[in-house]
Amino acid sequence: MTRAVRHLLVIAAQCRAMGSPLSRLEEAARELHDVLTDPSLGGCQARTGEHPSLLAGDDLTQDDVHKAVDAVVRQAQTDGAVVVLALLGHGFTPPQRTELFFMVRDSTTQSVRSAVDVGALIAGIADEPGVDGLIAVVDTCRAAGAIPDVGRLAGGVRAGRSRLAVLTAAAADQPARDMNLSLSLARTLREGVPSAGPALYVDRTLATALRDQVSGQVIGRAEYDQDPFPLEDLWLARNPGSTAGTHGDVVGPVGRRDLTQSVEMWRGPRGLPERLTDGTLLELREFVSSGQVDDELNPDARGLVADVVTALLEVSRTKKFLAEFLADSLTSELLRSAGRLAGFPSHAQGTVPLRDLLEYAVLRAQALDGAPWNGLARFVAALFHHAGVAHTDPRLQAWARGLQVVTEVNDACVEFTEDRRRRAVRLVISLAGAWTEWPEEVDVWLLGRGADLPLYQHFPCETGGSHGVARAIGAALDWARRELPHPELLEHIDIAAPAHLLARWHPEEEKVGRYLLGAKYSVLTRWSGRLDEAEDNAEINNAARQVLKKIASCGAAPVKWISTAALHDRSALEYRLSAGQYDAAIGIDHFPDDLEEVLQLLLPFAPIVLWPRGDAHPLEGRLPGLVRERWHELPDGLAAAYRSRWEAHQGCTACLGDIRAVWHDEAWLEFCRPFEHRVVTVPEEET
Template sequence: MAKAVRHVQVIAAQCTAMGPLSQLEKAARELHDALTDPMLGGCQARTGEYPSLLIGDDLTPQDIGKAVDTVVRQAKADGAVLVLALLGHGFTPPQRTDLYFMVRNSTTQSLRSAVDVGRLITEAADEPGIDGVIAIVDTCHAAGGVPDAGRLAGGVRAGRSRLAILTAAAADQPARDMSLSLSLARTLKDGVPGAGPALYIDRTLAETLRDQVSGQVIGRAEYDQDPFPLEGLWLARNPSNIANAHGDVVGPLGLQDLGQSVEMWRGPRRSPGRLTRSTLLELEKFIACSRVDDELDSAARAWVDDVVTALLEVFRTKEFLADVLAGSLTSDLLRSAGRLAGFPSRAEGTVPLRDLLEYAVLRAQPLDGAPWKGLARFVAALLHESGISHVDPRLQEWARRLHIVTEVNDAFGEFAEDRQRRALRLVVSLVGAWTEWPEEVDAWLLHGSADLPLHQRFPCEPGGAHGVAKAIGAAMIWARRELPYPELLEHVDIAAPAHLLARWYPEEEKVGRYLLGAKYSVIPRWSGRLDEAEDNAEINDAARKALKKKSSCAAAPVEWIDSDALLDRSALEYRLSAGQYDAVIGVDHSPDDLEEVLELLLPFAPIVLWPRSDTRPDQGQLRGLVQERWHELPDGLAAAYRHRWGAHQHGVACLGDIRTVWHDEGWLEFCRPFEYRVVTTPEEEA
């Protein structure tokens, strides 16, 4: 269960001709909830035009096709498993067993009015890059939706694909009351005792469901011709076995490194699917007693020994952290600590504590650093985020055992200093630039120890961007004078309206002798959240809720908008106002009317991304770049922009090609007084 990203599409459609299904929406929602639960199905929920849960009494075959195309593209981009569930009415034509999924205007007299289920599933499983498809079909005659193996064998992957399918009834049987979906959702939440750490579409699950559903035959089918799967095609983690599944088992990163090192030492061999602590202890004894034949054999054995030692330390450190953080160890805390330590989001894996610790000892260890330095940094980040002091005796005892007291103290000092630096910011607002450039800018100096930020207003000389740059320079001189020694200003927030954000790159303005971004971390903000607008409190409150939801996401939570979605602005605005997009919206291209697009998006999303207008990466390239480098945003943008000025290769997309407007929790707190207009200007004070 190694993949951090799994995708799901649950489709529940009513059909006018066949009559309403009273349990349809309940069954779809319960199944979707179980499949997207991080502790169960682990699939990524999706909003937007075609969300991961699509329920409707007005759906068309084209809607079904587009929804599946959307999730197939995302699963392909992530190399992920796709779970596809179809709930509703179905029929098979006379003298045939092919299942057709029915939508609003479907009839049993027209195949074109419905969706060919076998073809839909086959094309998804046959798409290169997808790690496997799990299909759940809860309709009458559901077994008719099982694809012909010949279709897969003759596909573009020449049969090298994986498919598991669960069906609600035989090909000549009706299915009643959405019994399969309701029973499956309940089973996934309750677990199956004795079924192991994960639930699969296998005999055990089928028999469990058959015991709960009568009057229809629950069926299953499997197809597996992929010689290089990333992991087993599991449907959900088994809560009945959750402690045994993760408490004492090596994770995927450890399995990978141990398998490679053992192969180098002893030659190719099949690795066990599960490695426990006791297995590692036995291997440790075997290594100690083994004979060394030559220098190459010695190096290979040393590699195995290093991996085993690292993985055994993961178990010991898990026990230490479980003791120290017994009441506060949560997935959100682990993700936050991983980001603070500089780990990529993929390091969180499916079992965050185990997988982050394995990343710390196997990937985050610098070649020239002290032993366990990567582990010291992650543990320090975790305790720092939870408010535990570096002088805690339990931490000091753990650090002394590994001889990393200095490394732990250094990490704590770095994190505390970084938090203090982030609290010190200069905010420059161009809120008065209604059409072009402003005549003056407002500046606030935010200091962690100050109750209210200092405020000053600076006039802009004529000349557009040049005049604004001189005003920013004046604001920075003012801020430096206000700072007590030895504090230094490092962070500058530039709040600008959409028409300037679309074409102006403030970090490239020369302020004094340097470009602004050469010596400062510059984050663009949208000045609309500082306007005297009645709905600012509403949009900022919505942004806070969206950011809270985003914090629980292991992978990049970006919802992408392509050129097709921008063709119908009224439909896009409706989806935005209906809350179908969450915290992070990405525009995967640079539209000609970017200003209007930003005006539309910025009130609805606290974070918006798009490529520079002078960069034309293809959609997949940009999305893949954001997915890969998400953990570096927004802090890594300052270095990325500097890199782009120098060694950037023209035509090759890099992180510096990405523009963003980023409103985090700290910025929204700064905006809070503006919602009620209690921040005063010098004129008001006079």
């Protein structure tokens, strides 16, 4: 299954004429939108701005619906993409007719002109040249009336050469209740369908799975396919519950690509078996080691084929070992965390995380001058570290001895443990009192695991401006070094500042003593608003925890970008923020002139906010791609990136050091917990 671009539009409309609002409408719309934009599941492009991929509310009009559809169709035509459309809300069919009409704010069942003709809408999208297909989910009463007349497609501008799949919530004479289709569909896409393959389609298998969950309404489906040259199958989502791997397919896309290339180097183009099993790999290894062939193009490549086959067999063996040993703790989140700790990019986890991460470890993370299996040893060590299993465990040591990587595993485990211990020692410096300009004093907390920690102190800023803050930071550092028990070293500093300082001040570039602060310390910027004695701190921190949990479950960079157009309509942006539509990290894809005001708006709604430096002009248009590529390095990689930027930056067109960030992780939110109740106390020790 390929990963072509797919564009999503979820429309959830309330209707005044239907009485009380649908209580679960927005919940269902958000659940469906989230799963369909999850890179590891629905894989659709999430959009914000003027034409977002989620349109929900009680004020939507026919014009809003048509404009949103026009926008997503134009984008799909540009990308040659599939459109996924979901309509949630009220629907009706006129007397003696079966055509479904989707109801918006001012619709009534007495006027078809007041509502949206769903069949015509669906047929029109599918018939648009350049659209690679349409999948429609219709969760309304009488939803089966949304299925268009095939004649509309056969007689359209594409002469019927289009593709369409429609999933409906109820028969043409039935009500649909409680948004059951959307909620059940979202749940099914997240959990998967064991009886299906690697992908889920609008087919009998999916319909049966949904019908088993929903009673009182008939889940229906319809398919139309007359396009002989599609770019990819019309799949709805990847199937996390697929049991395809249990049938013996042990090789993922990275392994298949490397094996294909090495075999072609050796003997020219050769078709590999559709399913590569342990048995297939063993036969190939035996043939490579002993088989006599007359058509070798490059005899030296025989060894390369043998190396790839050996690596893939080790992936299969280690996968079985981990699946048995870590059976109680092996989750997708554990795998993602271990991949990040091992230094793997987010795309390494693929669609079958354990297999694909192991393939990356043996085929991409192996240094040419390193010990054999070093990348694999590091990843396995990271898994055990996150699972809380000691590296001295006999089973891990036995596995390491088998590959002769005992030293590599032990070194990695010690490194991870030491890094965790060092990170626990932090100096928090708060400039929360700087309401308009620079503060008169800074509050400081020294955090760690010693018996006397944490400690609190405050230091006056004897002179104005950043110079006074720098002197206060220097005094705080002297105090912290005296208080730290031997042999602890202070390496990490958190600077919490208000929005007006975050917009223009780079604390790591402040000279403190002989050095720039960031030259000797890893400096991470936070927003001091979470330390203010504000009534809504508990609310915004709880929302941030929910977002962080979602971010941790994402395979790709979970950033929603805000464009110039989105900032132009500030009231609409604030509404979308308050409606929870930016439930991810937020990135500003440009440097706005009023950055201070923008940060003041965004920071209460997002635990992570990114933007480019004001002097990073060559970065225009490159920021989302750069963040996506380097997400696995954040936020830790920022400190090193800033240092690199000081060394040589001329001619750099896309530099991690050009990215500014305010980053609130779980540990920081725990630090903020005492301030949620308007009581300023020394925070408890981090765990």
